[in-house]
Amino acid sequence: MNPIGYSTGALAHGDVARGLSVVRRLGIRVAELSALRLRELDPMVAFVDGADLSDFNYLSVHAPTDFAPTDEEHVVATLERLACARKWPVIMHPDAVWDFALWRRLGSCLCFENMDKRKGKARTADELADILSLTPEAQVCFDIAHARQVDSSMTEAYRLLRRFTTRIRQIHFSEVSSGSRHSPVSIAGLRAYEQIASEVPDGVPVIIESPASVDEAAIEVDAVERFLNYASVARTQVS
Amino acid sequence: MAVDDDTRDRSPVPLAVVATPPPTISPMASASQQRPIFRLEARLGANWPNLRTCEENTKATLGQIEAKVGKLTTPDTSLVLYGSLARREFTADSDADWTLLVDGQADPEHLNSTLEAANGIKGIGIKVPGREGTFGQLTFSHDLIHYIGGQDDSNTNTTRRILLLLESTSVGQSAAYDRVTRNVLHRYLSEDHGWLQGRNPYGVPRFLQNDIARYWRTMAVDFAYKQRLRGGEGWALRSTKLRLSRKLIYASGLMYCFSCREVAAIAEGKEGTASRLQLAIDHLLRVGMQPPIDIVADVLDRNDEFHEAARAFGDAYDQFLGLMADSAIREHLENLPQEDASTDPTYELVRHLGHRFQGALDRVFLQPSKSGIFELTMRYGVF
Numbered sequence: 001m002n003p004i005g006y007s008t009g010a011l012a013h014g015d016v017a018r019g020l021s022v023v024r025r026l027g028i029r030v031a032e033l034s035a036l037r038l039r040e041l042d043p044m045v046a047f048v049d050g051a052d053l054s055d056f057n058y059l060s061v062h063a064p065t066d067f068a069p070t071d072e073e074h075v076v077a078t079l080e081r082l083a084c085a086r087k088w089p090v091i092m093h094p095d096a097v098w099d100f101a102l103w104r105r106l107g108s109c110l111c112f113e114n115m116d117k118r119k120g121k122a123r124t125a126d127e128l129a130d131i132l133s134l135t136p137e138a139q140v141c142f143d144i145a146h147a148r149q150v151d152s153s154m155t156e157a158y159r160l161l162r163r164f165t166t167r168i169r170q171i172h173f174s175e176v177s178s179g180s181r182h183s184p185v186s187i188a189g190l191r192a193y194e195q196i197a198s199e200v201p202d203g204v205p206v207i208i209e210s211p212a213s214v215d216e217a218a219i220e221v222d223a224v225e226r227f228l229n230y231a232s233v234a235r236t237q238v239s
Numbered sequence: 240m241a242v243d244d245d246t247r248d249r250s251p252v253p254l255a256v257v258a259t260p261p262p263t264i265s266p267m268a269s270a271s272q273q274r275p276i277f278r279l280e281a282r283l284g285a286n287w288p289n290l291r292t293c294e295e296n297t298k299a300t301l302g303q304i305e306a307k308v309g310k311l312t313t314p315d316t317s318l319v320l321y322g323s324l325a326r327r328e329f330t331a332d333s334d335a336d337w338t339l340l341v342d343g344q345a346d347p348e349h350l351n352s353t354l355e356a357a358n359g360i361k362g363i364g365i366k367v368p369g370r371e372g373t374f375g376q377l378t379f380s381h382d383l384i385h386y387i388g389g390q391d392d393s394n395t396n397t398t399r400r401i402l403l404l405l406e407s408t409s410v411g412q413s414a415a416y417d418r419v420t421r422n423v424l425h426r427y428l429s430e431d432h433g434w435l436q437g438r439n440p441y442g443v444p445r446f447l448q449n450d451i452a453r454y455w456r457t458m459a460v461d462f463a464y465k466q467r468l469r470g471g472e473g474w475a476l477r478s479t480k481l482r483l484s485r486k487l488i489y490a491s492g493l494m495y496c497f498s499c500r501e502v503a504a505i506a507e508g509k510e511g512t513a514s515r516l517q518l519a520i521d522h523l524l525r526v527g528m529q530p531p532i533d534i535v536a537d538v539l540d541r542n543d544e545f546h547e548a549a550r551a552f553g554d555a556y557d558q559f560l561g562l563m564a565d566s567a568i569r570e571h572l573e574n575l576p577q578e579d580a581s582t583d584p585t586y587e588l589v590r591h592l593g594h595r596f597q598g599a600l601d602r603v604f605l606q607p608s609k610s611g612i613f614e615l616t617m618r619y620g621v622f
Contacts, residue, residue, distance in 0.1 A: 117314040117414055150414070153421035155524075158517035178315075178344050195513050238511040 002171070002228050003058055003205045004221055005030025010174070010182065010211045016044050017051070022214055026221060030058040032091065032170070032207045038064040038071060045082050058205050060089040060111075060170055065096040076102045084109040089169050091141045094122040100134040111169050113141040114160055116149050116180045123150045125159040132167075140164045143172035144193055145182065145209070154195045161199035168201050173224055174209040184210040185223050193227055198234035274327075275529070275537035276553070282540060283550050287557035289564060290328075290532075297329040300365065304335065305410040308359035311352045312411030315343025318356060319416055321374060321399075325406045326484065327530045330564040334366035336373075338399065342380035342415040353377050373398050380419045387426055387450065394457060401454040404527050405492050405534075420527070424520045434499075435512050442500035443619050444519070451492035452620070458485050466577075475575040475586055482593030483559045490600055491531035494538050497615045498526055532556065538603075542610045545603055552599035555592045562589065 005028055008019025016033050023031045033048070035041045041064050053059060061083040067075050083090045089111045097103055103110055112131050115122045122128045123146070132138055142164070147157035161168070174182045175189040185193075206228065210220045273281075274294070280287050301324060312318050322336035323329045337360065339353045353376055361367060368374035373395045383400045386392040400423055409416040427447035429435060434444045462481050466474045502519045526534060539549035562568050562585075571585055580586045604616045 123414070151418050151421055153418070153425035153520060155421045155425075155517050155520045158513070159521070195516070198511050198513055234511065234513070238514065 001232065002200070002203060003030045004028060004224050004228070005032065005058060005205055005207045006217060006221075007032045007034050007062065007172075007207050007209045009034025009036055009062065010209050011214075011217060013211075014040050016040075016047050020051075020053075022217065024055075025214055026217055028221065029056045030205050030207070031056060032060045032062050034062040035064055036062060036066070038067045038075065040064070041075065041078055045078060048082060059086075060091055060205075060207070062091045063093075063096075065093045067096070069098040072098050072102055076105060080105060089139065089141070091170060091172075093119075094128070094131040095119045104135050104137070107137045108139055110135060110138040111141040112138050113143050113172065114146050114150075115143075116146045116176055118180050124156050125163045128160065129163065132164075139169040140167045141170045141172060142168045143209075145172065145174045145176040145185075145189070148189065148192055149176040149178075149180065152192065154192055157196045158199060161196060161201075165199075165201055168204055171200065171204055171206045172209050173206050173227075182209050182211060184212065184216065184220055190223060190227060194230055194234075197227065197231035198238045200228075200231045200235075202232070202235060275533040275540055279536045279540040279549055280553060283546060283553070285550060285553055287553050289557045289560035290553075292564065293323075293328045293330060293560055296331075297324055297327040300324060300329050300335075300363075301408070301410060303363045304337075304360060304365075307363055308356045309411030311339070311356055311359075312409075312413075312415075313343075314412060314414045315346075316341050316349065316352065317409045317413055317416035317419075318411050319378070319403065319407050319409050321402045321407050323484075325402070325408045325530065326487075326532065328484070328532075328560055328563070330560070332366070332563070332566055332569050334368050335360050336368045336375075338374055338376060338378040340378045340380065340409075340415055340419060342419050349377055380415070380422070383419055384422045384426060387423075394461065397450070397454055397457060401451055401492070402488075404523070405451070405488055405495060406531055417524075420524060421520055424523050425516070428516055428519050435516060437512075437515065441615060441618065442502060443496050443615060444499055445619065448493070448496040448619050451489065451496065455485075455489035455492070458488075471577050473573050474577055475580060475583075475589070476569065476572040479559070479562070479572055479589045479593075482589065483556060483596055486596070486600070487531050487535065487556070490604070491534040493604065493616065493620060494534050494612075495523065495526055496619065497612060499523070500615075535603075538610070538612075542608070544608050544610070548599040548602035551595050555595040555599070559589075559592050559596075562592075 006023050006026065008016045008023065008031060011022040012018035014037065019034070020031060033044060035044045061079065063079055064075060079090050084106055087109065090106055090109055091111050091113055092103070093115060094112045095115060112122060112128065112135070114128050117123060122131050128140070142160055144157060147160055148154060150156050173185070175185045177183055206224055208220050208224055212220055276290060301320070304320070308318060317340045318337060319340045320335065320337050323333040324335060337356065339349065339356055341349050357375060378399055382396050383403065386396055387400070403420055403423060427450070428444055431444045431446040433439045434442070439445070459481065462477055465477065499519055499522065502522045535552070539545045539552065568585055572589070575583055575586060604612055604620065607613045
């Protein structure tokens with residue numbers, strides 16, 4: 001079974017501490033600490049250094065996506081110290097990278113995410129493979145909503161899952177609108193995701209990115225549980 | 240037309256053609272390889288200069304269009320080219336059949352992009368699309384994906400959809416084009432229950448094949464319709480195209496569908512319906528990326544038993560392209576009255592080429608062969 005967690009950014013925009021407290025209230029112990037903006041990174045370091053997170057079974061860090069080339073060394077060094085030293089995966093948008101040589105330092109703790117259709121990189125399996133060729137040790141964060149937005153027939157999702165089966169270290173779960181905004185998963189979205197459920201690797205943490213209040217987040221967790229139960233059965237049927 | 244018939248599909252005595260591994264009839268060319276038609280030309284020691292000239296013209300023209308209007312495309316809009324550009328048969332007298340395909344939020348700016356595309360393509364000096372209004376304007380993905388069959392599936396919509404699969408290419412950003420093509424295939428395959436569940440031992444998707452057959456018959460019927468509507472104007476040129484380039488689309492469409500049996504063989508016993516579906520979409524995308532003549536040529540090339548027919552096929556088609564590239568001959572055919580056809584030497588040549596081309600297709604589709612294509616044609620191409 002895949003552990004289910006939540007992104008702190010989806011629960012409490014830019015506030016890791018509050019996000020984690022909501023995660024705890026949901027009764028789950030899996031989370032992605034989100035610092036999508038550069039200004040959120042140093043406060044996150046300060047918080048993590050002073051917090052007791054020992055009750056969590058799995059944590060990852062979503063790296064900033066808005067830094068300038070002059071800040072890149074600082075970002076990489078901070079993530080090495082914050083995440084890699086604790087063996088937490090670092091989830092990164094490939095289009096935010098300026099110098100891939102710097103990011104190679106993160107080794108296998110670096111996970112590149114497949115991107116939404118607005119981006120010029122890593123939207124498809126082929127494009128993501130190009131990125132991974134620059135960082136041979138990097139792993140993959142499979143974003144199911146991005147994959148569906150890029151190709152609603154789910155063929156690209158299937159390709160991504162098949163091609164990177166052994167490299168997928170985390171899964172992002174939500175729905176993405178045509179305007180590329182994350183939203184709660186709809187029935188149509190779940191139906192589409194079920195088409196490739198059998199390919200979802202067992203045991204990989206699933207992080208929900210749907211923006212939500214506590215009550216709404218509980219509904220999302222239920223939806224993901226149902227999806228993962230479906231995936232579990234689907235995997236059995238094809239094996 | 241083929242109909243879904245589970246009883247027949249479950250025939251206890253499958254034809255030899257479905258024994259594993261099936262004979263290779265699947266077009267497999269990739270962009271980096273030589274085009275199958277030229278591979279076939281080399282293998283047969285043939286000389287098809289018109290095909291090569293057309294390839295050069297097409298390459299140059301697509302480059303010009305891309306440079307001029309490719310920037311109008313976005314992640315939600317693609318400039319899709321059909322007709323001679325997609326067949327890679329462009330000549331000086333060809334028109335550019337294009338559409339701005341929209342797959343995303345409605346935006347009033349889409350019309351302006353269409354007008355800019357029209358002006359840009361016209362500015363290069365390429366003839367504007369035909370008068371039916373099928374091309375040269377906006378196309379919305381919803382119509383292509385949702386209206387398959389039924390009252391809303393107009394001739395225009397059917398034409399745009401089937402040609403999207405069998406005779407199209409795009410310039411500029413291709414995301415919308417790729418997405419819509421996959422979703423159209425998704426509809427044909429995911430709603431073909433017998434095929435999806437693996438109950439069709441030949442692996443040929445009937446829903447898709449029936450629609451391709453319907454499109455071919457529609458073209459043939461519309462030929463008569465236009466002949467009446469236009470008082471015979473331009474009939475000889477349309478007849479020439481129907482005998483060769485239009486017929487080629489159908490032949491390639493049959494090969495396209497038949498090639499799915501190899502996906503079925505791969506998926507057999509190992510994959511669930513999701514994998515069967517996605518493998519087939521992926522497969523058909525790869526096959527459909529090729530021009531129709533390459534889809535057929537690849538099969539002819541890989542099957543020695545068809546090499547004699549392949550020679551007739553290529554020779555006739557190359558000569559046809561030579562005629563289409565000659566402005567005087569084209570104009571002559573455009574203006575030829577129907578009553579003069581039986582004594583006109585140019586039209587006699589067209590008839591001869593049409594018969595030679597048909598003879599080659601008869602050999603491939605309508606006579607028994609090791610490839611199994613005959614059996615598949617019997618099973619899917621007629622009833």
